[in-house]
Amino acid sequence: MMKKTHHNKETIGLRGLVALGASALIALSLGLWGLNNHSLSLQSSLTDPQPQASAASAPGDSQPGTRPQPKAKSTPAAPQSAQAVRLGPLLSSTPYARAAYQLYPGSLNDRTRRALAGFTISFKRQKQQVTLSISVMGSSRPPYQRSFAASGKVYFIEARFGDDSGYTGEDNFGDDGLVITNAAGRILLPPRRGS
Amino acid sequence: MSKAIATVAAIDRQAVRGQPALIPASWLTWLEAWTPTAVRITLGLIFLWFGVAELLQPHMWTGYVPLLASGSSAALFLVLLHGGLLWMLATALILGIAPRTAALLSVGVMLEIILMLLVGHGLSDIVARDFGVLGLALVTLAGP
Numbered sequence: 001m002m003k004k005t006h007h008n009k010e011t012i013g014l015r016g017l018v019a020l021g022a023s024a025l026i027a028l029s030l031g032l033w034g035l036n037n038h039s040l041s042l043q044s045s046l047t048d049p050q051p052q053a054s055a056a057s058a059p060g061d062s063q064p065g066t067r068p069q070p071k072a073k074s075t076p077a078a079p080q081s082a083q084a085v086r087l088g089p090l091l092s093s094t095p096y097a098r099a100a101y102q103l104y105p106g107s108l109n110d111r112t113r114r115a116l117a118g119f120t121i122s123f124k125r126q127k128q129q130v131t132l133s134i135s136v137m138g139s140s141r142p143p144y145q146r147s148f149a150a151s152g153k154v155y156f157i158e159a160r161f162g163d164d165s166g167y168t169g170e171d172n173f174g175d176d177g178l179v180i181t182n183a184a185g186r187i188l189l190p191p192r193r194g195s
Numbered sequence: 196m197s198k199a200i201a202t203v204a205a206i207d208r209q210a211v212r213g214q215p216a217l218i219p220a221s222w223l224t225w226l227e228a229w230t231p232t233a234v235r236i237t238l239g240l241i242f243l244w245f246g247v248a249e250l251l252q253p254h255m256w257t258g259y260v261p262l263l264a265s266g267s268s269a270a271l272f273l274v275l276l277h278g279g280l281l282w283m284l285a286t287a288l289i290l291g292i293a294p295r296t297a298a299l300l301s302v303g304v305m306l307e308i309i310l311m312l313l314v315g316h317g318l319s320d321i322v323a324r325d326f327g328v329l330g331l332a333l334v335t336l337a338g339p
Contacts (some may be wrong), residue, residue, distance in 0.1 A: 016292035023286040027279045030250035034275065159255055 088187035091179055096157050100179060104130065104154040115158035119176070125150060134178060151183040231338040232291075238301060238331045239288030242281045249278025261315045280304065288335070298336035305329040 012020070091097055101112040104123050108116070121134045128150050135143035148154075157177035180188045216223060249256050256278075257263075257270040264270065284304065287297035305328055312322045 010293045010295050012293050016287075016290070019290055019292060020283065020286060023283055024279075027246075027250060027282040030247065030282070031253070031275045031279060034249075034251045034253045034278075035271070159252075 086189040087182070088189045090185050091155065091181050091187055092185060094187075096159070096177070096179070099157050099159045100155040101158060102153060103156050104132070104152075112156070115156055119156075121156075123154075132180075146180065148180050148188060149182070152188065153181045153183070153185075155179045155181070231335070234331055234338065235288050235291070235294055235298070235335045238298075238328070238335055239285045241328055241331070242288065242301070242304075243285035246278050246281030246283075246285055249274050250282060253278065259311065259315070261311055295336060298332055298338075301332040302329065302336055305332050 091100060101115045103112065103116075103121060118137055119134055120137055121132060124131045124133070129147050130150050130152070131145055131147045132154055133143040133145045135141070155178070157179060159176075182188060218226075253271050253274040256274045257265040257267075260270040260273050263273070281304070284297055284301055287293060288301065305325060309322055309325050309329065312319065312325065316322075
């Protein structure tokens, strides 16, 4: 008498296929929506192997009709003149407002220090101008520098704390950004190319 | 080697059985029946969270892609692909569609994530947490 061998195979079934198919369509829709959802990133000039776009991009740059990011220079970024900046929207009107931590003026509280994990930042005031210098900890790349009027404010954007390890570790720079506003709270966009 | 592992496992089981029950026996019976499902669904919910996050905000996750510039289209595409994979695995795990296959793929995904983090950033809190998720995937794979 022949013995029947039963092979236990895992099957998906018709319902499973339909569920997976619907799930794939939803994933596609979410992905397409996400592609149009821009965010701030300091990474492109401070941590990338090849400099591409300039750092300190503002939320205003992702709005329709704004100019694309100017390309970063291969030499260390020189402090940019505050007279050539353009005004963007109010920081409070952007989705990043909730993730913004004020760096200047004032002192850093504990939460702000945690948000800055992985970065070192310093401010140097000369008369009515302040120059900020920010760099990635442990990186050999030169710091990013930018000048602004002393009446302005500087905010660090940290959208997710989950990628930070304590005060010194940062695993993902994609959710970090830097925003400078004027005294009225309007974002100072980087100067136009050639100005 | 396998004999040594079997011996250690037997000692461990004996030690666990010898512990006093901290909860009523009826609860324990219920837990034993539902824990494998709960573990599978929990793993699915974790994948769902991160899958949705990567799909909806891919630009915020490109920093995790090694070797590629974070502003590159390739990094963005890989994040979306990864998010889509997590989403699909989450669907399979939560709905119980081919759970063992989904669990096996989940183990592979977690190993990939841990390896990328170790290579890119070294040992960190995130890697430690992800080892826990890998444990969930292994339990789901080995479960009844």
